[in-house]
Amino acid sequence: MARNVGRIFSGFRCSGSLPFGKTQLKTRCPRLLLRTTPERTVVQALSSIFSHKSRDFSLPNSSWGEEMMRLYNHYSSQSGEAAEGQEDQGEQWTRLPSYNRSLKYATGGVYLSKIIQSKARLFTRNIRDTGAAFEYVLFFRRDKQRCVCIFQAGHLLEGPPGHVHGGAIATMIDTVTGTHASLLSAPVMTANLNINYRSPIPLGSTVLVESTMDKEEGKKTFLSCRVTSTDGSKLHTEAAALFVSINVSHLLRG
Template sequence: MLRRAVSAFCYAAARAIPALRQRNIALPQLPFLRASLIPGLNSDYQSVTLSWPFSSFRPRDYSLPNPSWSPQMLRLYNYYNNLCEQDGEGGKKEIGPWIRLPSYNRTVKYATGGQCLSKVLQAKARLFTRNIEEEGAAFEYAMFLNTEEKAAVCVFQAGPLLEGPVGNLHGGAIATIIDTVTGALSIYLGGLVVTANLNVNYRSPIPLGSVVLVHAALEKMEDRKIYISCQVTSSDGSKLHTEATALFVKVNVGHLFER
């Protein structure tokens, strides 16, 4: 039943693409459901959209700059965002190996038809890293993928609601942004995946309010397993705050609904 519902979703998405392709709006970042799962979406993940879902509602893209971003955060964002466009023939802008990932605060609940969650829970559900509306209060981040190098970079500004040790980021918040960035890379590489292991070594505290870079890179892929390494550094790369490895496993969508 669930598989059929998701198949129907993908089929409807594929049918909608030709009409939407010309709008050149980014595909919503669907956690644990990547573009390649939808027939016809493989080659242009960053330039195709689905309306949300199949309506005129346009959700907020949380990875775009807002007034809470510090000059440092904005500078790093602009640096990586500029890498997403390359000069092609005749000076025309072309899509480069870098892709900016948009980021929304909802996952695709509609695919399940509400089978697994009460309607109340389903309506209230929000992506953990985007569950606070106040700009600058919690996770402010933007992710960029390098499709050639199979790597990702995230510029991350740590808001005051993420406190653990006094004045510093909570270890769980650091694990969360690592899971998010390594997960996004794994989804790009492997489609529908779940985190199987996260091994985090905390080297030095990250002060609240600071801007850091989260680097993730593919180490190896074996059958259904995707191994990713990750480092969290200061914005100039001079200080290593955290090192981690992550293992993701490709799954069928039914895995998420085994109760």
């Protein structure tokens, strides 16, 4: 088995497909023969680890519950892509992709340092186990006046027994309103977030986090946000948010 794994790694070293910084190894090697299922399994796993393609966390996974999937399909069916070539019969929504690294996907490919580049992770996407914490997907209207998030709260977000921590709720409100404000006048930073908690959210449940643009005044964007049950019958949390447009170079200078 050790010899087999050695051959597998040897094949990887010679494949010329692994990135090392900004360069790649380009060498010719003998053909790698994978005769057994375990060998193929290891290769597939390693290929996944070293893949250039990053995971989009806004796509469904096995942890999503029935209500999460129902709402995802509902908004997807009303997406601009689904309605392309057809006359707009009402609200059209666009799904926003979500990755676990902000720096890599920043406009212009901004990097701060190799250490930060390799270790930095978006706060809401830094837990590997699917379904354990923040499971969510955002859609925004084509006119950008509204943004809606389908949020499923995992077991690691507990605050009061059996219910979601208030800080986790605030995180999702900031994430949704901040994303919405960025669509209106990117880049932005949170200047003020005023939250009123109305009723607790049970762990494992799915809720809607809806952001609405109230007004814009120069560099300031004002939004309101509501966290409700998926049928809208219960108000869990409401908030008012203020975001201010910034020059991203200020952040890079520290």
